[in-house]
Amino acid sequence: MPAQRALIRPTAQQLRLPLERPLVGEAFVTSDSNAEAVRVLAGWPDGVGSVLALHGPAGSGKSRLAADWAERLGAVPLNGAEAALVDPLELEGRPVLLDRAPDADDESLFHLINLANAGGGALLLVSRSAPRRWSVALPDLRSRLDAVRTVEIAAPDDLVLSAILRARFAERSITPAEDVIDYLVRRLDRSADTAATVVERLDALHRPVTRILARQALDQMADPTGADND
Template sequence: MHVPVRRGQLKLPLQRDVPAGAAEFVCSPSNVEAMTVLAHWPDGGEQVLALHGPAGSGKSHLAAIWAERVGAIALHGAEAGLADPLELEGRPVLLDRAQDADDETLFHLINLAQSGGGALLLAARPAPRAWDTALPDLRSRLDVVRAISLQEPDDTVLAAILRARFAARSITPGDELIDYLVRRIDRSAAAVESVVDRLDAEHRPVTRALARQVLESDDSTGELFD
């Protein structure tokens, strides 16, 4: 099936900057396979690769490290349809939230990556095999994309996320506070953001005792973290 290339798309101010502190990504058993593969990809390997895993597993962060290393053009979800294919040809491309891109865009990006000189990294929660598509040719391409999974944050990663979120608010938490929260909150970036918001909003020294009060208060109102 041939899908015509669209013309007149916007230029690429839509590419997004890699996040600050990308080099501080924490390696752990939950992400070591993906880190190892991306450290050298696409040198001598397949031209399309997918990272998938739950929210907070570090897909976007790890993909951004790769994009920074290879100088990739970074696109995001449905916005990828605005990119001019001529500007992407022969270039490494990162597509974050790839499952949100339309079928035609995905088809073009995969074909461009395989046409020579390019590479396409797809980051999404579900693996490509699980994405809905109405294009049979796209379905066959997605089904053979190599997919590497990241697991939900383990203790090491969750502690690092907590420290980073506290640091963004100029809070330096003690080890006992981090250990306490790691054992009690849900393993997701959303849960981290929520508990840090709550603790910061108290406008008091952020200690284990305060964390216990906040979590017990949430438990009593049905706002459970775990």
């Protein structure tokens, strides 16, 4: 038995690996910022290639879109460095989702790509940057990553950011007026994390959510030391 196979690793069935997902029932909003990624994943695997990379900035919805894909196909969900815990041969012929793909070690990533390219399976890689920008040491892995088909998801546009804000408010049983949503969309960074932070700040103020209160929350985020001087 080769040295690299001497270690018996847990099978995919034995593992219970976490996959980050939003609240059940929360709709994924399609817009210009993600329409191409939605279209590609809806029809993939499609015979064009067995490995696909979905990349985009933090908070763009790529993990959510990938999780929907994994659920639809019954894919095995892996998260970054956890790929090393699975014997790749246990995944042969199965669709696999690897979120935070650059966090996987070179050997695990190399084996996963080879298995997907061998036929019968599929590997969806999720990351902030395209595979050609990942830092790897194995030359063979470098060449495989450079050849991976990619699709990009952009930062949330107004439509998506509005939906994110409404969802975060709904989680806290807050129903702001529509002009509050519009006010925040025009002023927030294009990030789901930023949207969640401002909603948390507004909820903590324990007052009806108006544009004036929204401005106060934004001021606090911009200058926490002067928050009491509004």
